[in-house]
Amino acid sequence: MDPVIIVGAGPVGFSLALALAAQGVPTVVLDEGPGKDEPRPARTAILRPDTVAFAERLGCTTIHDEGTRWVAWRTFRRKQLLRQFDFGEGGDGGESPLHLPQHALTRGLHEAAMAQPLVDVVTDSRVDTIEQDDDGVTVHTRGTEPTWWRGSHLVGCDGARSTVRKLLGVRFPGRTAVERHAVAALRVELPWPGEALLYRLPNWPGVGAEVTARPLPDSAWRFDWLLPPSGELVTPDSLVARVRNTLTGLCGEAPPYELLDTGVHTLHHRLARRWRVGRAFLAGDAAHLLGALGTQGLDEGLRDAENLAWKLALAWHHGASDTLLDSYQSERRTAVAARLRAADQAMPVLRGGGGLRTYIPGAARGHDTLLTDGHLGLGPLGAPPAYPHTPLAPPRAGSQTLVGTEVGARVEDVRVTAPDGATVRLHDRLGQGRLLVVLVAPGTGVWERRHWMTAGVMPRLAAAVTALPVRAELLVAENYPEAAAHTVLLVRPDGCLVAAFGGVRPAELYAAADAVRGGAPDSVGSADPDSPAGPDEPADPVPTGRTADIN
Template identity: 75%
Template sequence: MDPVIVVGAGPVGLVLSLALAAQGVPTVILDEGECKDDPRPARTVVLRADTAALAERLGCSTMSDEGFRWVGWRSLRRKQELRRVEFREEELPAPVHIPQHALTRGLRDAVEATDLVRVVACSRLDVLEQDGSGITAHARGVDATWWRGSFLVGCDGARSTVRKLLGIRFPGRTAVERHAVAALRTELPWPGEGVLHRLPPWRAVGDEVTARPLADGVWRLDWLLPARGELVTPDALVSRVRDTLAGWCDGPPQYDLLDTGVHTLHHRLARRWRVDRAFLAGDAAHLLGAVGTQGVDEGMRDAENLAWKLAQAWHHGASGTLLDSYQAERRTAVAARLRAADQSLPILRGTGGIRTYLPGASRGHGTLLTDGHLGLGPLGAPPSYPHSPLAPQQTEAHTAVATPAGALVADVAVTTPEGTTARLRHRLGRARLLVVLVAPGTGVWDRRHWVTAGVMPRLASTVAELPTRAELLVAESYPGASAHTVLLVRPDGHLVAAFGGVRPAELYAAADAVRGGAPAASGSRSEHAAARPD
């Protein structure tokens, strides 16, 4: 069976390859660079709780060493504090802020620890050819080489060669926002807290400045720049740093300037994310980042969504419905995020009226913008796929829990029938569905009693007969669920359905729906088989 070819060795390509390796699928990463990143402290990534957990689950050690979890967030306007949020694990988990080069290095270390991922540096893709059993790619480099793969995923950034070879349009808006950026080591009055300051009283620094803490006493500061106009010289940026720190600290504090830059944000969305066996992910598929949205975070969600579907296709074959669902789910979610950002910009930046009703706009401009930074509301909340082509038909057996169908499940504690305990999020990404029985009291019962009592034997038998692999787990409780509720969860953590009790026929139908129905004949392993790359 041929490997999956991943083009691009940035965070998204590395996450996709590691996620496939975790599900037993080999990959070849073709990177036109030398697979090295120059340290740029001012180029950072904010990961929401679910994507941070994904990186940790895939073995990225730098998440704990160099990632920083904020303790809170403040929103200021002029001299007034408008809002303060404290992060709490059970209510609002803290985002993780990490330099992008540190995240990439940690993912590359994880890649080196697995035998299922091969990285080929200095390989620039220039030809793609597809047929019924696979995809062939030619890469120029030190040695021009043809590669044979079962599928190919372009994770090669905004100027994606894969997207261009596939002839996919990439429309959108250029220079939606511009920011001057600086990374510096200093002490600010809000240790561990992110700060959004709009209309600061020392207006020489601009209309908006954001301070976000990193590890080891480092901060990233962003100043919103006019859409067109001023050229930010090194002297002008240093002046911004001094004026801002003096305003916040009632006098110029000591600081060590580590890195500076100007960051221009674009909004673009590829027309198609799949052409037969070729896919796009990350910046190759979308560009976003204005008003608090996070491009790398969304790209990692692309990778997690696609990985389990390609793993299903690689191991067992897949229907067209399953493979098409990647575009249907992820493109729709990113399009909604872009639409929310585009609708909010005239409100937040004072460039026009409300063109279209945006949920949350009535709560205030500051709240809307803060939600984007915190991962809440239409600008930042984790995606949900309620209208996915993989959603099962609603029946009377379905019951409601606090998590809507299609949304990310809560990260509750679970136990396997063998007695292993873990968080639910840690059981994801293993090429199988999760079936979770809510059974209060199992935490204090002796396992040998509850594993053979009540509905467990019937549920275990039902899970064994499902049309795709599944793991049975037990939870003491789940938000909004009554005793004996059964949850069916996708490998990427999205809820398929909740059932009131053990319903074998309905559970089977839901599992069949989430795999997109029976695999197409052309997706069988034998038809993918071909020689390994030269």
């Protein structure tokens, strides 16, 4: 079986390769560059808790070595404090985002990929031809060694100017220069270590309408200044003036600082018309561009990778229906489109002047709250997506029940007992290519596993899990939010709740698992049905996908 070809060696491409490798799928990552990501301290990434957990499972160590979690967030309008979130235990803001230089994230994922035998990274390889047939994809690259590659599927993770998207003939409509920011990375000691700050309409000269200061490790900070839509020219002198005026406004007197990096960040909003063309897919910036009002495009790219990985893994090992493969576009494109729509609707009131908001009491405060939500990963601008209308939803059954998680949303990270008797977090079992079946059984924590595995409903549930049409793992939880005893949860490999059942219902559990895989595999886009490899049985030897150069 040929590997999956991934075009693009950025965070999304490496994340997808590592997620597929964790499920026994070999990949070839084609990098058009030399394999080096130049450090740019002013180019940073903000990861939400779900994407941090995803990167951790992939073995990316740099997110904690070179990233920092904020201890608090404060939003000001002029001099007035409007909103404060205190993160960590006892805080009202929940788990904080993680902020790190993007080159550190890329390097960490690259190092993890190089240590993974199922991932083959090839540099100086620019794609110029893509051909598809019923059995796979053929790609030609030019570079130091022009080569033809053969793969089972192709994923374009090659950025905003995606060659893959252009070769597939997919349109990329949207809005250009939605926002522009002057950006600077500084090393400076500020009176609020670890706190992120948003100032709207600060009464400091020469800084503009909005300033954001977000901490990085080693006393470094990233500052963003919203630029006017007129296309103001940012010169080195004007940027240094912004830095000094901002530090003076924050501290009363500008403290000593070291300027690490600067730039102008222009944000576009675009959405590819199609994310799947036969055996080829788009992910990350190749599929969407967003980032205005605090939204995070890289977060969405990592969610693309997590969503697509288990579906491609199922297709590679056992074949897949078009329903399953189409669900990637249906779920992820819909979620990103909703995010873009929310930003477009909020933009006129947050960035425009005058209008009704001038006369409605409290309107400005509400708008500031909306903008803060975008930065913190809350509300319509920032909250993690759910897929309640997925084509993989099971038929409604009478035994289905409600729990504290919406169907299609990410399950809570409760403690569970694994088949080997170990007590682990539920999210630790994600990303392994298996469905998770979780029985809520209060009291099992005080019994020895050898007793309760053969008691009550467990033998019947274990038999039902073994009979499912896709590989699954049975876990037991002492409790789950708003779930009654003997509730059975079915969870996708990416952590989305499929359904919750009141008791053990083998037939309904089977129907739900069959719906998750999109029904029986089709011949188009499917793997060899006789292939013995599975998520726990990686193919050996590892195919490289390289064919003879026929030029």
